[in-house]
Each structure stands twice: as C-alpha cells, then as structure tokens.
Amino acid sequence: xxxxxxxxxxxxxxxxxxxxxxxxxxxxxxxxxxxxxxxxxxxxxxxxxxxxxxxxxxxxxxxxxxxxxxxxxxxxxxxxxxxxxxxxxxxxxxxxxxxxxxxxxxxxxxxxxxxxxxxxxxxxxxxxxxxxxxxxxxxxxxxxxxxxxxxxxxxxxxxxxxxxxxxxxxxxxxxxxxxxxxxxxxxxxxxxxxxxxxxxxxxxxxxxxxxxxxxxxxxxxxxxxxxxxxxxxxxxxxxxxxxxxxxx
Amino acid sequence: xxxxxxxxxxxxxxxxxxxxxxxxxxxxxxxxxxxxxxxxxxxxxxxxxxxxxxxxxxxxxxxxxxxxxxxxxxxxxxxxxxxxxxxxxxxxxxxxxxxxxxxxxxxxxxxxxxxxxxxxxxxxxxxxxxxxxxxxxxxxxxxxxxxxxxxxxxxxxxxxxxxxxxxxxxxxxxxxxxxxxxxxxxxxxxxxxxxxxxxxxxxxxxxxxxxxxxxxxxxxxxxxxxxxxxxx
Ligand SMILES: Nc1ncnc2c1ncn2[C@@H]1O[C@H](COP(=O)(O)OP(=O)(O)OP(=O)(O)O)[C@@H](O)[C@H]1O
Ligand SMILES: [Mg+2]
Numbered sequence: 001x002x003x004x005x006x007x008x009x010x011x012x013x014x015x016x017x018x019x020x021x022x023x024x025x026x027x028x029x030x031x032x033x034x035x036x037x038x039x040x041x042x043x044x045x046x047x048x049x050x051x052x053x054x055x056x057x058x059x060x061x062x063x064x065x066x067x068x069x070x071x072x073x074x075x076x077x078x079x080x081x082x083x084x085x086x087x088x089x090x091x092x093x094x095x096x097x098x099x100x101x102x103x104x105x106x107x108x109x110x111x112x113x114x115x116x117x118x119x120x121x122x123x124x125x126x127x128x129x130x131x132x133x134x135x136x137x138x139x140x141x142x143x144x145x146x147x148x149x150x151x152x153x154x155x156x157x158x159x160x161x162x163x164x165x166x167x168x169x170x171x172x173x174x175x176x177x178x179x180x181x182x183x184x185x186x187x188x189x190x191x192x193x194x195x196x197x198x199x200x201x202x203x204x205x206x207x208x209x210x211x212x213x214x215x216x217x218x219x220x221x222x223x224x225x226x227x228x229x230x231x232x233x234x235x236x237x238x239x240x241x242x243x244x245x246x247x248x
Numbered sequence: 249x250x251x252x253x254x255x256x257x258x259x260x261x262x263x264x265x266x267x268x269x270x271x272x273x274x275x276x277x278x279x280x281x282x283x284x285x286x287x288x289x290x291x292x293x294x295x296x297x298x299x300x301x302x303x304x305x306x307x308x309x310x311x312x313x314x315x316x317x318x319x320x321x322x323x324x325x326x327x328x329x330x331x332x333x334x335x336x337x338x339x340x341x342x343x344x345x346x347x348x349x350x351x352x353x354x355x356x357x358x359x360x361x362x363x364x365x366x367x368x369x370x371x372x373x374x375x376x377x378x379x380x381x382x383x384x385x386x387x388x389x390x391x392x393x394x395x396x397x398x399x400x401x402x403x404x405x406x407x408x409x410x411x412x413x414x415x416x417x418x419x420x421x422x423x424x425x426x427x428x429x430x431x432x433x434x435x436x437x438x439x440x441x442x443x444x445x446x447x448x449x450x451x452x453x454x455x456x457x458x459x460x461x462x463x464x465x466x467x468x469x470x471x472x473x474x475x476x477x478x479x480x
Contacts, residue, residue: 051374074378082376092371096389105385106375151371158375 001028003062004162004194005050010059011218012045019045021218023059027211032188032195034205034226037215038241043198044089046215047164050196051084052077064161082110085155086164089171091147093139099126099150100135103157111158118157125153129183145176149183156187163187165197177201184208202245206230214238256434257441263428267421268445274338274420275407278345282406283399285346286353293358304354311351317412320344324416341413345406352402360395361387393464400457404450411446421445 005027012020019042027033035043048054050061052072061068064083068076093102103122107113113121126132129149131142139147148168155163165184169177181204188195188208199205205212206226214222214229214237222235233239257264293304311319324340327333335343364387372382414423425442429435 053370053374078376078378081374084374086371086374088367088371090367092367094368094371094386094390096393106372106377109381109385110376154371154375 003027004029004031004064005033005196006062007050008060008062010049010056010061012042012049012054012056019218020049020056023218023220025213025220025223027194027196029194030191031210032197032208034209034212035196035198035215036200036202036205036212036241037221040217041215042218043215044166047086047166047196047198050164051081051086053086078110082158083160084162084164085158085160087148087151087155087166087168089167091139091144091151091171093147093151093154095139098136098138099131099142102139102150103154106154107157122153122157125156126150128156128186129153130179143176144172145179148172148180152180152183152187160193162194162196165195165199167198167200169199169201200245202230202242214241216241250436253434253437256432257437260428260432263424264421264441264445267419267424268449270338270418270424271407271410271420272449274341274345274410274413274418275403277342278349278410279403279406280346281342282346282349283353285350287357289350289354290357290361293354294361308351308354311347312355314348316344316348316409317415319348320412320416337413337416337418340416341410341418345409345413348409349402349406353399356395356398356402357391359398360391363394364390396464397457397461400453400460404453404457407450407453408446 003026005025007026008024010020010023011018023046025033035046037043045054049056050063052068055071056068063080066076066080066083068080072080093099094105097105100119100122103125104113104115104118107118107121108115123132123135126135129152131146131149131153134142134146134150139150142150148171152168168184169180172180181201184195184197184204185208187193195208197205197209209226212224212226212229213220214233214235216237222229222233222238224234229238230242233242289304289308292300293308295301295304320341323344324335324337327340328335368386368390369379369382372386373379377385410420411422413420414426417423421442425438429438432438
C-alpha cells in the first residue's frame with residue numbers, strides 16, 4: 001500500500017540530549033496512526049520534525065513521496081507544509097484576528113486565493129466544526145474547546161493531505177474534550193486524510209486509530225493494532241504505562 | 249517685586265507660534281526617521297547574519313551612550329570640517345535627534361517582537377507561510393500594540409529634546425525666544441511663555457498616550473498569547 005508518511009531511522013538531538021533515537025515507521029495513505037507515551041518521550045518533537053519546525057539530525061522522511069533529508073531548502077519546506085497541517089496543544093490562534101481571519105490568512109498568502117474565495121471556503125470549514133456563528137468573534141471570546149475547533153478548521157482550510165494533531169485536548173477542561181474529539185472523529189470518517197495523532201485519550205486512540213505506536217525516551221517500544229496493543233501489550237514498559245494511565 | 253510686562257508677549261506672539269511650529273516640525277521629522285531607522289536596526293540585530301547583528305548592536309550601544317547635545321554639536325561642526333560638506337542646522341538637528349531616537353526605538357521594537365510567543369509564528373509557518381509573511385501578518389501587528397506605550401513615551405521625550413537644537417541656532421521656539429530676550433530684555437516673561445507653550449503641546453500627547461494604554465489594556469483581544477477563558 002502507498003505510504004503517505006515514511007520515516008527511516010531518524011534521530012534528533014537537543015545539545016547532548018537524544019530526543020529521537022533511530023525512529024522508523026510508515027503510515028499508509030488515508031490511515032490514522034496514534035502515538036502514545038509518557039511526557040518527555042519525544043512525541044511533540046517527532047511531529048515537529050515531520051513539518052520541519054524542527055530539523056532531524058539523521059535519517060530520512062518521505063511525505064507524499066516527497067523526500068526530506070536534514071538540509072531542505074526554504075522552498076521545499078513550504079511546499080511540504082502546504083500539504084501537512086498541524087494542530088497544537090495550545091491552539092495557537094492569532095488573537096488579533098477574528099475567527100474567519102484566522103482561517104483565510106494562509107489560504108490567501110500561501111495558496112493565492114482571493115479574499116472572497118478564501119472566505120467562502122473558510123465558512124464551509126467553520127460549519128463543519130460547528131462554529132459558523134462565531135466567524136466574526138475574536139478567539140479570546142471563545143471557550144478552549146471552541147478555540148481548538150477553530151484551530152482544526154484553520155488547518156483544514158489549507159486542505160492538507162496529512163494532519164498532525166499534537167495532544168489537541170490536553171489543554172482543555174474535561175467537559176470540553178468531547179466536542180473536539182467528535183470533530184476529529186468526523187474527519188477520520190471521511191477517509192480523505194492521513195492522520196498522525198499524539199494523544200493521552202486512550203479510548204479515543206483505540207476507536208479511531210488503525211495503528212498505535214508506544215514511545216518512551218525517544219524509542220519506539222511497541223507498535224501494533226489498537227486492539228492488540230491496548231488489550232495485550234507485548235512489552236513490559238507498555239503494560240506499565242497503560243496501567244498507570246488507565247488507573248489515573 | 250518684579251514688574252511683569254505681559255504686553256510685550258502679545259506683541260511678539262507670532263515669534264512663539266513660528267518657533268513652536270519649527271519645534272513640531274523638527275520633532276516630526278526626527279520621529280519618522282528615528283522610528284524607521286530604529287525598526288530597521290531591530291530587525292538587523294535579530295538577523296542571522298552575524299555581521300549585520302553586530303553592526304546594529306554597536307550602533308545601538310554607541311547612540312544610546314552619546315548625549316544628544318554632544319552628537320548635535322559634533323554633526324553640525326565636525327562633519328562640515330571633516331568632509332567639507334555643509335548641512336543646515338535644521339538638518340543636523342534632525343539627523344542627531346533621529347540617530348539618538350533610533351537606538352531607543354530599536355530596543356523597544358526588539359522587546360515588542362520578543363513579547364510575542366514563538367508559538368504564534370510557528371502556527372503561521374506550519375501553514376506554509378514564509379517567515380516574512382509571519383512577521384508582517386502575525387508578529388508585527390501584535391508586537392506594535394505592545395510597543396505603543398513605550399514609543400509614545402519616546403516621542404514625547406523627543407519633543408522635549410528638540411529644544412537642544414537651539415544650541416546650533418535652529419529656529420525652534422527656544423532659540424527664537426533667546427533672540428527675543430536679547431532684543432527686549434524680558435527673560436522672565438519670555439521663558440515663562442516658552443514653558444507654557446511646551447505644556448500646551450505635550451499635555452495632549454501625554455493624555456493621548458494614556459488613553460491608548462487604557463484602550464489596549466481592556467481591548468477584546470488579549471495583548472499576550474491566548475486567553476482561555478470566556479470573558480463576560
Ligand atoms: N527546543 C528544545 N530544546 C531543548 N530541549 C527540548 C526542546 N524541545 C523539547 N526538548 C526536550 O526534548 C524531550 C522531548 O520533548 P517532547 O516535547 O518532544 O516530549 P513529549 O513526548 O511531547 O512530551 P509531552 O507529553 O509532555 O508533550 C524533553 O526532554 C524536552 O525537554
Ligand atoms: Mg508534547
């Protein structure tokens with residue numbers, strides 16, 4: 001099957017700290033991969049390497065058949081990022097722009113859409129995350145869950161082929177987690193995009209993922225189908241981690 | 249008891265008005281130039297090219313340290329001798345004032361840029377925007393809001409500093425008043441009026457800058473990062 005993301009032996013250091021050690025995996029087109037693991041295991045760093053917010057020191061990444069070594073040009077970086085959307089734990093909306101302005105900025109600047117084209121499209125995506133009525137609000141007027149849904153719509157507005165979701169519900173109050181996860185469920189149900197998601201929501205990962213990776217200290221400890229990995233982990237470390245997080 | 253003679257003031261009203269206009273003009277040009285230069289310096293200092301950032305750093309250190317008066321005299325008297333190149337007193341004053349101002353503006357702009365969290369730029373970059381687009385559309389608009397109170401303070405100080413130009417005979421209000429004194433021998437009345445004229449120009453600016461600050465403080469949009477609460 002064709003891979004949307006193919007990672008071969010990548011490693012990444014911050015100074016002397018090895019954050020990613022010889023990581024390899026593949027994600028077929030249209031599939032969902034969930035990454036779980038304790039804090040500090042390198043999950044965020046891994047996602048950041050995939051859209052080149054961080055540079056790998058070694059190894060090779062292929063995204064949509066587009067290959068990245070450790071010294072890409074600015075142009076190549078932008079070509080890649082256009083196709084790879086990212087949603088952050090802290091939403092990172094732009095507070096000086098309204099919701100709709102947050103959505104149309106990149107399509108206008110990067111894809112060259114006119115303001116009216118971009119606005120038309122943005123409205124469709126806002127509706128899909130259930131926030132059509134908030135188009136002209138400033139982000140600070142929205143709840144955390146609403147802000148995160150706007151951030152998802154902003155990523156979707158670029159019509160990316162690959163979506164990277166980094167613990168997108170971790171900064172939310174528990175009662176707001178559901179509305180955001182539901183939006184992700186709907187995106188998954190479309191089967192249009194390849195999704196790589198880091199999450200602490202084990203139930204959710206089990207539901208939506210086609211494959212799960214457990215990472216610890218920069219290493220992939222275990223990889224498998226969600227039902228297998230969650231029900232019957234092969235590695236002791238995975239077992240301990242799941243026990244800890246499920247009893248929490 | 250001193251015998252005030254205010255009559256003399258009203259007959260020379262026009263001198264004060266013209267002087268005030270030159271003061272404003274001088275400040276205006278110095279502020280525009282100083283701000284543009286200062287912003288350029290701030291970006292130069294942030295530049296990845298170590299040469300550029302070093303030059304900017306040295307410039308800022310030097311011009312923050314040199315007293316404006318010394319700079320003014322140096323530019324007006326020394327440059328013409330060294331380079332055989334005449335410049336008018338007004339131009340010399342604009343150059344000296346703006347060079348001094350630019351060093352302070354550079355620091356304000358740098359602090360303003362740094363006040364915007366990296367995550368704001370990253371969300372733009374992640375969408376494929378260039379770093380120039382991110383700076384122009386995401387970082388600068390937010391940073392400028394944070395800079396405004398500081399910049400306003402610098403501009404008000406610049407207006408006061410413009411009186412130093414009287415030393416090289418720029419026709420601003422203080423210099424004209426000094427000439428008037430030598431003709432009328434009424435320093436008390438004249439200096440009193442000078443002080444009042446400065447107050448009349450500066451006080452509205454002070455209130456304007458406070459109004460700006462208050463507005464920014466209670467604006468809908470948080471000045472830093474995100475506000476996770478719904479505010480009612
Ligand atoms: N820019 C950086 N400079 C130096 N060290 C960093 C940097 N970013 C991350 N690290 C370190 O790299 C390690 C992995 O961090 P990372 O954020 O990738 O972990 P994570 O798995 O996402 O953790 P969490 O679940 O808490 O989000 C941590 O030890 C962190 O301190
Ligand atoms: Mg993380």
